[in-house]
Amino acid sequence: MRLEFCGLPSADVEMIHRTGVDSYGDPVERHASAEQDGMPCRHCLQNVPERLPFLALAHRPFQGRNPFTETGPIYLCDPGCTRAEPSPEPPAFMSATQYLLRGYGPDERIVYGTGAVTPRANLTSYAASLLERDDIAFVDLRSASNNCFLCRIYRAD
Template identity: 75%
Template sequence: MRLEFHALPSEVVETIHRTGLDSYGDPVERHPSAEEGGMPCRHCLQNVPAGKPFLALAHRPFEGRNPFTETGPIYLCAEPCARATPTPTSPQVLQAEAYILRGYSPEERIIYGTGAVTPRRQLVDYAAELLNRPDIAFVDLRSASNNCFLCRIHRAD
């Protein structure tokens, strides 16, 4: 089975840039990046370039609302950027030793027993294992240290 890592959709990011509001309706925060950069944008799936501003905001990457549709902090480039092309391999911006992978139903509910802190080198294998299950519609990849949403993994069409 083929899978793809997907960045936040451009429509979502454009709405955030246009309104300046996060998932709670609060103003997004604008910060200058450090000279070395390093804040991972969830749209281009690259680190915000050194010296460029970034946005910090609360984001809920789900269409509906239920007890399992978590909201958490994310970063975006403050200036418009191109959405990363879906890729069958983990994006290069992922440099931590491990991440949380968690499977969700079509109703955006966590499938219990799927959440696991997964070493970076095993992300593709574990995501494929989860997506082979008929009860799992997608897998979210989150920071293992801060639980921030990073990207979503789907079956490739």
């Protein structure tokens, strides 16, 4: 099975830049990047280049709302950037040894038993095993240490 690791949709990111508010309706924070790369943008799936500005905000990467539509902190390039092309490989900015993968149904609800802290080397195989199931519509990739949303994984058409 071919996977697609996908950044946030451009329409969602453009709305954040246009309105300046996060998923709670609070103002986004604007920061200057440190002298080294390190703030991973969830749209271009690259680290914000050193000394360039970025946004920090609470984001809920779901269309609807239910008890399972989690909100968490993310970073975005500021000004905006170009969305990463869907890739069969995890984003290059990922450097931790393990990550949290969790499967969701078409109703955007967590499918119980799918959440697992997964070694980086096993991300693709575990995501593929989840997406082979008929009850899984997508898989979210999150930080295992902070639960931050990193990207979404789909079956490639």
